[in-house]
Amino acid sequence: MGISGSDGSGLTIGEASEREALRRIFPRLPESRATLVGPGDDAAVLAAPDGRFVVTTDMMVHGPDFRLAWSGPEDLGWKAAVTNLSDVAAMGAVPTALVVAIAAPPETEVAWLESVADGFRLACEALQPGCGVVGGDLSVSATLTFAVTAFGDLEGRSPVLRSGARPGDVVAVSGPLGAAAAGLGLLFAEAVDEAGEPDADRFAAVVAEHPELVGAQLRPRPPIADGPLAAEAGATAMLDLSDGLALDARRVAEASGVAIDLDTSTLGPDVRTALSGGEDHGLLAAFPPGTALPGGFRRVGEVRAGDGVLLIDGRPFTDRGGWDPYQDWSGRAG
């Protein structure tokens, strides 16, 4: 476990030159169809066929964002990729490429970083074939950190902002609600030792019993393709569900100057987790009334006249009802 490779005896990034490490890592990364000039120069050059590009950036930090007793290197590469891809998709764009900066302790084995690269490749192959890594940076740090920037192609469409929802629109989601949070809850409850520290052996038992929920947390499979589909279907607003349905729905309500009314009869048996659970990275969108909902979208509520308020079954909902990475950070690092 940790940041050593399978046999614990391999070359570390403290021993390898940056060039040697990158020479081993880059061939495992996915290639981007948008590449005009790829890795190896001062910068990459990418195609932006319609004269615009979408860009988003996100960090994953050891401690607040993941535990090494629970996430292997492939999981980390996978999650770092898809959390960014979903932000691109939420604009209605097709993800085309990523750049990846990794800072890792000097004792990190190059073999471990190769597995991180495998995670990026597997995620792109599974969720957005043709999207790939076009550049990166590798640094030493006391804290393992991933910083990913992702790009997308709007294919001539207007970007779908969070500010366009209009009264009468249908509110719909694609992807799971609360599964990632349920998985994290299980891990904190059952994949820890007596002192509450993340524990690899107990983790294995939890995975065996609840593979779907743990997978939703460690290797989410957000509905990336549904972002462009929603844009084509005329979505008036869209957002990546990163902080929980309630908090993210309120963001759309505030940005659009409307009320959003969520219908709990559509949210499954665990309404509380569906409303508050973060990190699902599905999509929340508003569609004009009568729209045939595309892809995996399903109705969860309606847009009403109002001024930035969230309603649940017609009643104002004033709980914060979501996840804030600062407020909830325990500071523990496993």
Added chain:
Amino acid sequence: MGISGSDGSGLTIGEASEREALRRIFPRLPESRATLVGPGDDAAVLAAPDGRFVVTTDMMVHGPDFRLAWSGPEDLGWKAAVTNLSDVAAMGAVPTALVVAIAAPPETEVAWLESVADGFRLACEALQPGCGVVGGDLSVSATLTFAVTAFGDLEGRSPVLRSGARPGDVVAVSGPLGAAAAGLGLLFAEAVDEAGEPDADRFAAVVAEHPELVGAQLRPRPPIADGPLAAEAGATAMLDLSDGLALDARRVAEASGVAIDLDTSTLGPDVRTALSGGEDHGLLAAFPPGTALPGGFRRVGEVRAGDGVLLIDGRPFTDRGGWDPYQDWSGRAG
């Protein structure tokens, strides 16, 4: 000093919500003329008028890359901006925008991060007006880390790669050679206490005596505008001088399949530092014979037939002769 604001009593990012912190930081960041959709949604949308864009990413990590006893928040924002701008310029592109991800300890004051934002703004205003920050991410981490991704516009030109140098070309540089390394050497020699740890009081004395050299290290002013000028003048190869003239010239020689012969009579009195000193972030370029060298470029040698070798005054140079962030990291963090 450190990561507290001027009075040491302000709101920290561990106390503020991410939204509140970003609301204070974003207004101080420079705006980009390329912005179509700015900060505040899942992603930004940028103009790429010629159907392509240049992208590069780079991390700065507390410890290996900077010491808080020596670099204030404005310095850090400045340096994080310009090291990326110079990579874009080295492709012959005009830098248009940045995205900035920052991970900082929870006790970091929001006021300190506002000063980091000021550093980004001052650098863009000074070196590339119209370039600005279009998005970002703010995380908590035990290790202060900056991850910047920069974008550029080739304005219809071909990118200038490191692989295009041809025998007979003139080798030229723009910007200082070795000044940043000389500044760092001064800091390690004189701005430390008896135990060799970075010391703020002694730092102030060094700055007072050698403002230019310390400034070259902490607030470099690379010749960003000379990148597009070189491309327009027909540069056949170009590289950002980040790891020292000798190592970077060898990279051009290897990529281009040529020999590069550096003329030490052009390198000033301290040839050794000019050859080996990293972090200047000037430009190394090759131009066809007879080219009127643009901007601040000056001749430092010539391209000859050869196979990826570096010559100094006509003799093969086999020293590594450069700076590798892994090999030289002391692990000390001040």
